[in-house]
Amino acid sequence: MSADYVLQTSNLVKEFKGFTAVDGVDLNVERGSIHALIGPNGAGKTTIFNLLTKFLIPTRGTIHYNGRDITRVRPAAIARLGVVRSFQISAVFPQLSVLENVRVALQQKEGISFCFWRSERVLERLDARALELLDAVGLAEFARVRTVDLSYGRKRALEIATTLALDPELMLLDEPTQGMGHEDVDRVADLIKKVSRDRTILMVEHNLHVVSKLADRITVLQRGAVLTEGGYDEVSADPRVMEAYLGTSVDDGEPETSLKLEVPA
Amino acid sequence: MRINKLYLSLLVLALLAPLVLYPVFLMKVLCYGLFACAFNLVLGYGGLLSLGHAAFLGTGAYTTGYLATRVGLTPELAILAGTAAAAALGALFGKLSVKRGGIYFGMITLALAQLVFFFYLQAPFTGGEDGMQGIPRGELFGLLSLEDNLTLYYFVLAVFLLGFWVIHRTVHSPFGQVMKAIRENEARAMSLGYNTDDFKWLLFTLSAAVAGLAGSTKALVFQLASLNDAHWQMSGEVVLMTLLGGVGTILGPLAGAGVIVTIQNQLSGGELGNYIHMIMGAIFVICVLAFRSGIVGEIQKLAGRGFSRQGR
Incomplete structure (x- = not known):
């Protein structure tokens, strides 16, 4: 395996009862790059995400991370190896405060998480770092707010801060700007650019504006398989991509079904 | 601080x-109270409905x-040993x-508890249907x-406070913090690198230990260990107590x-x-339909989340 690739999949296949959501995908994510997965609804993007983060077990094929076979590793172990994901539906801990959301991630590396006999005050030493991370995503002033009370855009920003707390080598972002207003989209895009400096990012993104701005490399998926791969100019000039996106309205029924299958359990 | x-x-x-009140009655409340607090640790903070806590x-x-x-x-040694035995059993149950x-967890715990119940029914040292009587x-x-009820009361109160403190500390510990995260969003907690099953297992074991502590103490208070304690009805009663209280x-x-012990005492004669x-059943239905957050939960709502940062 070449050392230039952080993540490589080879002939990755995921079948759900008689339906192939991911069909022989070879993906090579270069170290230090921002790699985007795009494709119409039902192309298998989220399924690939769930396979990479072990929330789903592949039917066939292998996944290598830094040259190591991680095809059968458990989801929590992946995170400790340095692969941390975000979710399509904003994944925060609603009843915890904003600060606690980030702190619970920071806590993971402290090795005190099983200490049921110690006071939670020992966690206060992580507050400074948590505030720094919140500041980076523009949420410092909301540190004490209960997370459920945050706006949607801010919850997504919090999710990124929480993911960053683990200082992952590879960040997997599942539609980070989905459902956001214009200003939020730009802010999050800038944020992703900023945090990509010393890590690799693989993102699923619908917003082509964001993709064009951020992605070094783009893989276009269609019906579970790779349609094409390349830089933005290359990919956007490809007539097959235009067709996949604009569609010929032949298969409108099928993507709906597959979309449902992609909702993580 | 208001809480203090x-x-x-x-x-x-x-x-x-x-x-003012009869010490044995108070001790009964404390023992069942501790039992319910232990149960609440898995249900309220772990989101796991155990149907086998009587074991x-x-x-x-x-x-x-x-x-x-x-x-x-x-x-004190007998109680310590009882607690340890319950913790060991809890560790085993938890692993399985x-x-x-959801419902599978409830069913497995119920089935395991039934196994334990029949063991105590058949085992030679338990006294079968009569129970183990005259425990000194x-x-x-x-x-x-x-021997004196009043002396024993203060001892039981001390035991209760110890058990309660363990639970309180667990909830407000680094471990408790992760548990809350798991309860709120297990998939996310997993993606942050937490093996959520290990955390649930520890929580379950701790809960079993404190439930055992309550059972051990109760055996001394009534000088009796009986099949009632291990019966599935007891597992149900503790659900009722917890839901009713919050x-x-x-x-x-x-x-x-x-509340439950008072009702039982008032009615049994x-x-x-x-x-x-029937009356308990009716209370259960009313409680689930009309005030889901329970007595303390409703008071907390009225007081505007004043009592405890914990909230629901």
Whole structure:
């Protein structure tokens, strides 16, 4: 395996009862790059995400991370190896405060998480770092707010801060700007650019504006398989991509079904 | 702080209560209260509905009864051993059950608890249907006789406070923080690198230990360990106590236990004694339909989340 690739999949296949959501995908994510997965609804993007983060077990094929076979590793172990994901539906801990959301991630590396006999005050030493991370995503002033009370855009920003707390080598972002207003989209895009400096990012993104701005490399998926791969100019000039996106309205029924299958359990 | 004031006034109340109320009744409330608090740890903070917690109450009671009667251990050692036995059983149950969620978890714990129940029914040392009777209250550290109800009451209160403190600390510990995260969003907690099953297992084991502590203490109070303690009805009763008092509130289960034990005591002598299960059933239905957050939960709502940062 070449050392230039952080993540490589080879002939990755995921079948759900008689339906192939991911069909022989070879993906090579270069170290230090921002790699985007795009494709119409039902192309298998989220399924690939769930396979990479072990929330789903592949039917066939292998996944290598830094040259190591991680095809059968458990989801929590992946995170400790340095692969941390975000979710399509904003994944925060609603009843915890904003600060606690980030702190619970920071806590993971402290090795005190099983200490049921110690006071939670020992966690206060992580507050400074948590505030720094919140500041980076523009949420410092909301540190004490209960997370459920945050706006949607801010919850997504919090999710990124929480993911960053683990200082992952590879960040997997599942539609980070989905459902956001214009200003939020730009802010999050800038944020992703900023945090990509010393890590690799693989993102699923619908917003082509964001993709064009951020992605070094783009893989276009269609019906579970790779349609094409390349830089933005290359990919956007490809007539097959235009067709996949604009569609010929032949298969409108099928993507709906597959979309449902992609909702993580 | 308001919380500390509340705890302090409750403590004063508990210290003075035996001047007004019958100590054995109070001890019953404390034992069931502790049992319910332990149960609430898995339901309220772990989101796991165990239907087999009676197994731990019963194991604590039988172990303590056996060791105090046959081996002649002093009460504190007998209680300690009962707690340890329940914790060990909890660790085993937990290994077999926490991987499954929802109804499967409930069913597995119920099935395992039934196994334990039939073991106690058949085992030669438990006294079968009659239970283990005449368990000596003994002398604390071999020095202080616990025969007197009032003396025993203060000992039981101390045990309760210890158990309650363990639960309170667990909830407000780094571990408790992760548990809350798991309850709120398990997939996310996993993606942050937490093996959520391991955390649930530890929580379940801790809960079993405290339930055992309650059972052990109860065996000394009533000088009896019986099949009732390990019966599935007991597992159901503790669900009722917890729901009535308020799931996920730190004081709710104690309040719920207080209400249930009072009702049982008031009714068992009188004409309504035969209808006791019907009345409890009705309370359960009303509680689930009308005020889901339970007694303490409703008070907290009224007080605007004042009592505890914990909230629901």
